[in-house]
Amino acid sequence: MRIGIIGTGTIASAVVRGIANDGHQITVSERSAANAQALAAEFDSVSIASNQGVIDQSDVVILGLMAEAAGDILAPLTFRAYQQVISLMAGASLDAAAALVAPAQARAIMLPFPGIAKGGSPILMLGDETLVGQIFGTRNQVIALQDAAELNAYLCAQAVLSPAARMVSDAANWLGARVSDVAKGEAFLRVLVASSLEGATADALISALNTEGGYNQRLRLHMENAGTGAILAEGLDKLERG
C-alpha cells in the first residue's frame, strides 16, 4: 500500500517502525524533522514530503497529530475521495476526523501503544477493522470496539499500566536494597509479571497464586485490606468522568 503519515511524532514513528518492512511505500511529513529523518535513514521504504506531498503520494493517510492542532493543520490541505484515513488522535471522534479530511473517507480511529514498533502489541480501534487488520493485524492484536463509549472505557482501563509498572518498580527497589545486582532483580520481576499474565487470565493467575498462607496470597490480602482495589476503582471512575 501507499501509506502517508501526517504528524510524525512519538506514536506515529512507532507505527511506521512496525510496518516499514511489510512492503508498503511510506511517506512521512517533514515537520518533525528529527523523527522523519531517522525513519528515512532506517528504512528504504520511508521517504519524506510536505503535508500535501504526503497526501498526494498516499492511498491510506494516517493522522498522528494532536487533536487540538489538527483543524488548523489539515484545513489548507486537499484530500481526495478515494483516500482512506486512519486517525490516531485520541481526542477526536471518527465524525470529527471525517470533517477534517473530506472528501476522503475517515475509516477508523486507531489507538496503538508504543510496543507497535516491535509488534505483538494491542491496538484499540473503532471503525474499519478490515483496513486496520490488513495493515497492522498480522503483527499485532487488533481489538475492535463497538462505539465511542466503549473506546473511552478501554482508554480509562488501559491506564492501569502505569500503576502496575509502579508496583513492579517499587518491588524492584525493595529487592534492590537487599541483593547484589539491582538490575538483575528488576529484570526478573518484569519477566515474571509479563510472562505470567500472558499465559493466563488475571483471575486464573490469582487463583493459582492463592495457596493458603503463601507469599502471594499474603501480600495480595495485605494490599486488598489496605483498600488498593477500591482506590483503583475510584481512580478509574474519575478518569471516566473526565
Ligand SMILES: NC(=O)c1ccc[n+]([C@@H]2O[C@H](COP(=O)([O-])OP(=O)(O)OC[C@H]3O[C@@H](n4cnc5c(N)ncnc54)[C@H](OP(=O)(O)O)[C@@H]3O)[C@@H](O)[C@H]2O)c1
Ligand atoms: N503517545 C501515545 O502513546 C499515543 C497512543 C495512541 C494515540 N496517540 C495520539 O496520537 C497523537 C500524537 O501523539 P504523540 O504522543 O505522538 O504526540 P507528538 O509526539 O507531539 O506528535 C505530534 C506530532 O505532530 C507534529 N506536528 C505539529 N504541527 C504539525 C504540522 N503543521 N504539520 C505536520 N506535523 C505537525 C509534531 O511535530 P513537532 O514536534 O515538530 O511540533 C509532532 O511530531 C495524539 O492525538 C494522541 O492522542 C498517542
